Amino acid sequence: MLRKNRLFTPGPTPILPAAQTAMASFAMHHRTADFRALFSRVLSDLKQFIGTNNDVLVLTASGTGAMEGAVSNLISPGDKVLVLSAGKFGERWRDLAKAFGCEVEVISGPYGETFSLDEIRRKLTPEIRAVYVQATESSTGARHDVEGIAKVVRASGDDTLLVVDAITGLGTTHLNVDGWGIDVIIGGSQKALMIPPGLAYCAISERAWRRMETAKSPRYYFDFRKERKAAAKGESAFTPATSMFAALSTALDFVRQMGDGDMVAGREALVNNAELAAAMTRAGAQALGLKLFSPSSPSAALTAIKAPAGVNSGAIVKEFRESFAAVVANGQGEMKGKLFRIAHIGYYDYLDTIGILAALEQVLASVTATLVEYGAGVRGAQQVYAKSITQKSQPVGAR
Numbered sequence: 001m002l003r004k005n006r007l008f009t010p011g012p013t014p015i016l017p018a019a020q021t022a023m024a025s026f027a028m029h030h031r032t033a034d035f036r037a038l039f040s041r042v043l044s045d046l047k048q049f050i051g052t053n054n055d056v057l058v059l060t061a062s063g064t065g066a067m068e069g070a071v072s073n074l075i076s077p078g079d080k081v082l083v084l085s086a087g088k089f090g091e092r093w094r095d096l097a098k099a100f101g102c103e104v105e106v107i108s109g110p111y112g113e114t115f116s117l118d119e120i121r122r123k124l125t126p127e128i129r130a131v132y133v134q135a136t137e138s139s140t141g142a143r144h145d146v147e148g149i150a151k152v153v154r155a156s157g158d159d160t161l162l163v164v165d166a167i168t169g170l171g172t173t174h175l176n177v178d179g180w181g182i183d184v185i186i187g188g189s190q191k192a193l194m195i196p197p198g199l200a201y202c203a204i205s206e207r208a209w210r211r212m213e214t215a216k217s218p219r220y221y222f223d224f225r226k227e228r229k230a231a232a233k234g235e236s237a238f239t240p241a242t243s244m245f246a247a248l249s250t251a252l253d254f255v256r257q258m259g260d261g262d263m264v265a266g267r268e269a270l271v272n273n274a275e276l277a278a279a280m281t282r283a284g285a286q287a288l289g290l291k292l293f294s295p296s297s298p299s300a301a302l303t304a305i306k307a308p309a310g311v312n313s314g315a316i317v318k319e320f321r322e323s324f325a326a327v328v329a330n331g332q333g334e335m336k337g338k339l340f341r342i343a344h345i346g347y348y349d350y351l352d353t354i355g356i357l358a359a360l361e362q363v364l365a366s367v368t369a370t371l372v373e374y375g376a377g378v379r380g381a382q383q384v385y386a387k388s389i390t391q392k393s394q395p396v397g398a399r
């Protein structure tokens, strides 16, 4: 059959068609009144999307650029920091903190699991200058308890900052950024905001801005104070990815439309959409006899599914691509070959979700020796969907 190329990866994710059109025809210079108006509108919409009153910055970089800035701007060499790590992205925090000369304490959970709040409480001594964590760990599909972690960190006082990589958490998880006291929260354009890679964004608390007055690590491109000053005038310190701002503005309009003109309602609808797609996918995979990689704390961002015994997940990924031009993600690092990952971040609807599960049945039939009961995975997902309709939590989608 004809095959349409489709991304089911936890970044980049499918692009909103209207955002693609907006980028394609964009030709504004970044030091003009028109661009300053666009830039300021995007920052103000992003504040609502994140759900914060803190200042928001947009950086021309992939998500990791903002992660690096959240280390270099906040710590001085020799500072003690605590990294909560249960996957490849947690390990990125550890490596970044080491690269900037931090004394790094790590609480590590097994891949696929999350952390004990008691252990965090025990390790959180007054000398810890910052705690770094993911909202959702995209390498394992696990969700971490950001609210619980924030409670522990805030109880330890104002000298410890909480930095959350919510690059796949924003738009897939309900997060109360200011209420919980998150000091830096980070997102990326190629995830829930449905546009290509190229922009990272973050919201920064007053506590964190104060820390920057004394932090001594070297920084230049990712100097947050310089960006804040420029942003107040509707500009970026350097040349921003201008056409990406056009795309971002269109994507934020789309989210607002999902909430019938209300950005907060739109964001909640986007999160609920991911939650439902994830619940359908978990039910479908389990109905096919597959095991989830993160069963105890699954995220709505993506579902990591274990390859059946004796099957390398690379063969599953390859078969999805070759037969259906569907791109799902293999495991990363030590998890490569053991699991595959299907994303629910951003622009996915009912048909995408049902379609990938139907394809999964075909893929399993080709790569395993066992008999596949066609329709079992799809049925499992449909039952979850049907239940969500009767519960009146109407799924949302493109108009």
Ligand SMILES: *Cc1c(COP(=O)(O)O)cnc(C)c1O
Residues within 6 Å of the ligand: 010, 011, 062, 063, 064, 065, 089, 134, 136, 137, 138, 165, 167, 168, 188
């Ligand atoms: C995608 C992602 C990142 C950022 O990766 P980049 O390639 O730098 O955009 C960071 N953390 C998580 C949890 C992610 O999913």
